[in-house]
Amino acid sequence: MLFLSSRQLFSRVFNNNNNRFIKYLYNVRLKTYSDKKESDKEKSTKMEIAVLNKFSESLEIERVDFPKISHSEEVIIDVNYCALNGLDVLLCENLYSYEQNLPFIPGYEIAGKLIEVGEKAGKAGYNVGDKVVALNKKRFGGLAERCVAEMSDVWKISTSIKSVDAVCLLENYMTALIGLEQFGCISENDMVLVNVGIGGIGLSAVDIAANIFKAKVLGVGFSEDRADEIRNRGAFHAFTYKEKKLINEIKNIAQERDIKNIFEGDSGENFKKVLNSFMNVYKSKTPSKSILRDDNFGVVVQHLSYEGRIIIAGVADVNLKINGKENDNAFVITGVNLRDYKKRKHDFYRQTGDDVISFFEEGLIKPKPSLVTGFYKVNEAKKFIYDMKACGKVVIDMKNKEAENMQAR
Structure with missing residues (x-):
């Protein structure tokens, strides 16, 4: 009789603990799933950028909100490649003729696709999905997953042109x-x-x-x-x-x-x-x-x-x-x-860009990057330029971010 009572007591204790254990597992799974949902949500509203916070120091990879269009002439580019030019490096070292305001996202020569188009830009013939190159020398910001540019600095290109070649053109x-x-x-x-x-x-x-x-x-x-x-x-x-x-x-x-x-x-x-x-x-x-x-x-x-x-x-x-x-x-x-x-000869500026793109499409000129390297290797690429080791354009791959440094092409 005593044995039976002990079994019943043990059974009740075990069942109560088991219920708590099951409840604990449920809560852990729920929390993990909730955290994953929050992480996915953050990824859907955030992007990575390479930003300079102090002159002559390394660029830092940070996560920020996606950019938004504020004027109807603007477009947003999903950046595939961004060229890193001498001007970018000099501005980062504070060696140019003017001092750049900080924080600063370098990169002004960009290749990618349009993912958002302002009203005037749309009326001018730009559409979501267009393959483009941009010369964003007023705004910079190309070392980011997405970049805002004015339509006057953006050229549409044929889908047959490789973006890694196009970013070397303008x-x-x-x-x-x-x-x-x-x-x-x-x-x-x-x-x-x-x-x-x-x-x-x-x-x-x-x-x-x-x-x-x-x-x-x-x-x-x-x-x-x-x-x-x-x-x-x-x-x-x-x-x-x-x-x-x-x-x-x-x-x-x-x-x-x-x-x-x-x-x-x-x-x-x-x-x-x-x-x-x-x-x-x-x-x-x-x-x-x-x-x-x-x-x-x-x-x-x-x-x-x-x-x-x-x-x-x-x-x-x-x-x-x-x-x-x-x-x-x-x-x-x-x-x-x-x-x-x-600024002074805008139509001529635009026509020159058109001519250069046409020359490339016709096979008359052959732009060739000196190296292509992943986004996470951007500081090594910056030093490569400053040490004057480049022989042509240095290109940052914004999609294949882990690409090995100094990948010659």
């Missing part, structure tokens, strides 16, 4: 095209000397001069691997910068084209001064600050001593006047600034 090729076309008045068989520097705009200038205008291009590079890339872009001769050898090499190549005595007389001395203004960037105490700027692409037409002319283009000390006054031997080098063209 900044460099538009700058080079404007410089060569507007200031060089370049024509077929002209001799064009391009100071390529470390790549970027200089390589684009070689590509355009050789393959669009069919000019004879000489390229001066920062190192031998740059010289190889210059040849790959269509230059008929390329060499690395060595001050003592530069004049002799140019003289020999000119003589092969029956152009003699190009460094003699007043025009010859002026030619040397022009060359120095382009090559001085290699001798700068802060070469990265000089070479990585976005507005230092200049063009000068030099008439030779006895016949013909040569066009000198590329990275230069801009806004430089020799002799301090206007005369036959004076010249001024002014860099091409796309922001200025957008």
Whole structure:
């Protein structure tokens, strides 16, 4: 009897504890499911960005609310790739001509798809799902999963164009095209000397001069691997910068084209001064600050001593006047600034972007990234640029965020 009572008591205790245990499991499962729902909800309203909070320090990956359209001319881009340019790096190091307000999300050259379109943008022909490239130099913000841009800075592209190629087009090729076309008045068989520097705009200038205008291009590079890339872009001769050898090499190549005595007389001395203004960037105490700027692409037409002319283009000390006054031997080098063209000659700015995209679609130019790397490797990519190791465009993959660093393409 006592045994039976003990069994009944044990059974009751076990059943009560079991009920509590089941209730505990239910609560744990409910809490886990609830947390998962909150996490999913957060993911649906938040995005990752790379933000600079203090100059000369690393970019930090943070989660923030998705952006919203505030004006009818705006669109929102789902970013697939964002180019990291010299201007981005200089602003992060506070080495540009103006100080950027912080916090700052770098990145202004973007490729992706439209996921939201303002009313005026829609009426102008932009639609959700359009594949686009953008030059967002007013707002920046490209190192984010989504980015707001004005429709005037956005170009629609064909679905056949790879986004990783498209993101290499606008900044460099538009700058080079404007410089060569507007200031060089370049024509077929002209001799064009391009100071390529470390790549970027200089390589684009070689590509355009050789393959669009069919000019004879000489390229001066920062190192031998740059010289190889210059040849790959269509230059008929390329060499690395060595001050003592530069004049002799140019003289020999000119003589092969029956152009003699190009460094003699007043025009010859002026030619040397022009060359120095382009090559001085290699001798700068802060070469990265000089070479990585976005507005230092200049063009000068030099008439030779006895016949013909040569066009000198590329990275230069801009806004430089020799002799301090206007005369036959004076010249001024002014860099091409796309922001200025957008403001003063907007239709021309838009048409230049259209032309560059058309050149690419027709296979006339071949943009090539120096490297493509994942979003989480952005600080390594930034250092890669600042250390002047890039030979062309550096591209950040915003979708494959863990992609290995320094993935050459």
